[in-house]
Amino acid sequence: MDKRPIGIFDSGVGGLTVVKQVMKVMPHENIVYFGDTARLPYGSKSKEAVTKFSKQNVRFLLTKEVKAIIVACNTASSNSLEELHKAFDVPIFGVVDAGVAEALRTTQNKKIGVIGTAGTVRSRAYEKMILRQEATMEVFSKACPLFVPLAEEGWTENEVARLTAENYLEGLLAKGIDSLVLGCTHYPLLKRCIGTVVGENVKLVDPAKATAKQVKLFLQEKGITNLEEKTGERTFYLSDYTDMFYSICQKALKQGYHPEIMDIEQF
Amino acid sequence: MDKRPIGIFDSGVGGLTVVKQVMKVMPHENIVYFGDTARLPYGSKSKEAVTKFSKQNVRFLLTKEVKAIIVACNTASSNSLEELHKAFDVPIFGVVDAGVAEALRTTQNKKIGVIGTAGTVRSRAYEKMILRQEATMEVFSKACPLFVPLAEEGWTENEVARLTAENYLEGLLAKGIDSLVLGCTHYPLLKRCIGTVVGENVKLVDPAKATAKQVKLFLQEKGITNLEEKTGERTFYLSDYTDMFYSICQKALKQGYHPEIMDIEQF
Numbered sequence: 001m002d003k004r005p006i007g008i009f010d011s012g013v014g015g016l017t018v019v020k021q022v023m024k025v026m027p028h029e030n031i032v033y034f035g036d037t038a039r040l041p042y043g044s045k046s047k048e049a050v051t052k053f054s055k056q057n058v059r060f061l062l063t064k065e066v067k068a069i070i071v072a073c074n075t076a077s078s079n080s081l082e083e084l085h086k087a088f089d090v091p092i093f094g095v096v097d098a099g100v101a102e103a104l105r106t107t108q109n110k111k112i113g114v115i116g117t118a119g120t121v122r123s124r125a126y127e128k129m130i131l132r133q134e135a136t137m138e139v140f141s142k143a144c145p146l147f148v149p150l151a152e153e154g155w156t157e158n159e160v161a162r163l164t165a166e167n168y169l170e171g172l173l174a175k176g177i178d179s180l181v182l183g184c185t186h187y188p189l190l191k192r193c194i195g196t197v198v199g200e201n202v203k204l205v206d207p208a209k210a211t212a213k214q215v216k217l218f219l220q221e222k223g224i225t226n227l228e229e230k231t232g233e234r235t236f237y238l239s240d241y242t243d244m245f246y247s248i249c250q251k252a253l254k255q256g257y258h259p260e261i262m263d264i265e266q267f
Numbered sequence: 268m269d270k271r272p273i274g275i276f277d278s279g280v281g282g283l284t285v286v287k288q289v290m291k292v293m294p295h296e297n298i299v300y301f302g303d304t305a306r307l308p309y310g311s312k313s314k315e316a317v318t319k320f321s322k323q324n325v326r327f328l329l330t331k332e333v334k335a336i337i338v339a340c341n342t343a344s345s346n347s348l349e350e351l352h353k354a355f356d357v358p359i360f361g362v363v364d365a366g367v368a369e370a371l372r373t374t375q376n377k378k379i380g381v382i383g384t385a386g387t388v389r390s391r392a393y394e395k396m397i398l399r400q401e402a403t404m405e406v407f408s409k410a411c412p413l414f415v416p417l418a419e420e421g422w423t424e425n426e427v428a429r430l431t432a433e434n435y436l437e438g439l440l441a442k443g444i445d446s447l448v449l450g451c452t453h454y455p456l457l458k459r460c461i462g463t464v465v466g467e468n469v470k471l472v473d474p475a476k477a478t479a480k481q482v483k484l485f486l487q488e489k490g491i492t493n494l495e496e497k498t499g500e501r502t503f504y505l506s507d508y509t510d511m512f513y514s515i516c517q518k519a520l521k522q523g524y525h526p527e528i529m530d531i532e533q534f
Binding site: 037038039040044045046048049145146148149150152153155158159160163164167240241242244265 | 305306307312313315316415417427507511532
């Protein structure tokens with residue numbers, strides 16, 4: 001029995017799709033979320049910058065006495081997770097590991113597509129980890145930098161979104177993939193559009209779901225689940241004020257929260 | 268006669284379109300450019316964050332002994348110029364002032380459109396300054412957050428760019444504007460696409476050009492022009508490494524430069 005919260009950090013507000021899955025799978029756990037809205041996006045930035053930012057984010061969450069941390073941001077998981085494991089003792093989970101496991105369970109023809117930010121694709125983290133576990137797999141990756149601003153603009157189902165998805169995905173489809181990893185926390189917001197473009201025969205893999213299940217199992221094994229009956233408390237911190245928090249909150253969590261603004265450069 | 272460089276800062280690499288105009292109008296001046304690539308974009312962030320970042324950028328440029336500073340970023344010019352004038356003694360020029368003067372010279376029917384980032388449009392800086400100088404003007408503004416990622420993706424003339432421009436601009440066209448201010452340094456990279464959508468009867472106003480002319484005049488009046496015969500030296504600093512520097516450099520300046528990476532959070 002352990003009431004300490006689970007810490008979740010993301011480059012901004014996309015990580016709320018991970019919060020959604022954690023709330024669903026572990027409704028009684030307390031959650032502290034940090035979104036680095038002052039320095040978002042991480043996807044176009046270097047490994048060094050992303051790792052520096054991620055360490056500051058972990059140091060901040062540690063002040064909230066978290067019992068485990070989820071790196072909701074795919075770019076940070078891909079580029080910085082190893083460094084974070086070296087630097088800190090707290091258990092830290094990235095979305096990539098669980099996403100890989102789910103993709104391996106999903107594919108039938110061993111051809112997996114991965115879409116993400118430029119930083120995630122450049123890191124080749126998904127590809128390397130999939131091949132380490134199953135060398136016979138074929139992995140095809142594509143950076144889709146316009147998907148995040150489209151999701152944030154709320155253009156998730158219009159003609160611009162459809163054409164953009166077609167432009168980005170036609171190369172992957174030509175390779176004959178049968179599963180597609182949504183390797184960025186914003187992409188589930190475009191799920192319907194992406195699903196229409198790839199068709200029914202390509203299964204979409206959402207690493208957030210798999211991550212939530214993995215963390216639940218870990219807490220059970222360690223005996224540090226929160227056994228209280230009541231719904232967990234959720235606290236949100238951002239490094240800069242943004243209207244987008246509210247709109248993505250409504251879309252992802254179907255309810256509003258008030259974030260507290262703090263200065264991450266102090267950590 | 269004053270060999271000290273002109274300092275130019277931007278949230279990232281879009282400000283290279285301002286460097287282009289300064290090089291054209293004042294080829295003998297030395298230039299020190301700083302692009303805040305670690306924290307870009309500014310366009311979606313709060314006035315407080317943008318002002319804090321801008322002050323750090325000015326403090327860094329002052330270590331390079333600049334004789335004047337151009338705030339190439341429209342978001343920073345719109346939100347933070349007043350604060351910068353209060354905090355520092357060095358002459359600081361924003362792109363908004365010159366852009367406004369040029370728009371007033373361009374319009375015939377007194378209906379001016381302004382496009383920019385969410386932060387620039389929210390600040391209403393263009394609108395307020397135009398109306399202060401000519402109360403009979405009508406100003407119509409529209410935030411176009413997808414234009415920057417489109418320009419950075421190199422999608423400047425495809426179908427997605429055209430549809431996005433149509434979506435964003437149809438409301439302004441319906442108002443009968445005859446001139447359109449490109450209120451973000453990236454937008455000149457989309458000039459052809461935007462020009463096609465608005466048609467020949469709407470003149471595009473580029474604040475970068477007007478700013479370069481304004482600064483040239485200022486240096487002449489103060490007698491601090493660099494009178495050397497040789498082409499000025501151009502030095503580039505970024506707060507994070509990005510491939511985009513090279514592609515935008517080629518597009519805007521038609522030549523390559525090597526940027527130095529430094530840590531802006533120290534300033």
